[in-house]
Amino acid sequence: MSVHDELTSVQRCLDDLLRSMGRLEQQIGGGLDMRRVRADADHLRESVALLRESAPGLTKPPRPDLVSIPDTPYDNSLWTDSDDEGLGARDRHAP
Numbered sequence: 326m327s328v329h330d331e332l333t334s335v336q337r338c339l340d341d342l343l344r345s346m347g348r349l350e351q352q353i354g355g356g357l358d359m360r361r362v363r364a365d366a367d368h369l370r371e372s373v374a375l376l377r378e379s380a381p382g383l384t385k386p387p388r389p390d391l392v393s394i395p396d397t398p399y400d401n402s403l404w405t406d407s408d409d410e411g412l413g414a415r416d417r418h419a420p
Contacts, residue, residue: 332377339370 343366350359 328380335373342366
């Protein structure tokens, strides 16, 4: 997996953890232990965000040089030794 894929996977797992913690907090309440776990999860979220910003290779690669194609028609002499594909030779009619 690439670094980007791994970080995306970590982010998904962290999102799942936060959802599960929310459900757990509704069931057992928001005591001191739950606040501590939530603070730890928030620190993890911040750390993953910082890691994503600083990870090498996550910047977009430079765009390759574009080749411009002119609008002017090609020289017909380029095609004198070839047949039109699917149409047969120029001096004969298609069946």
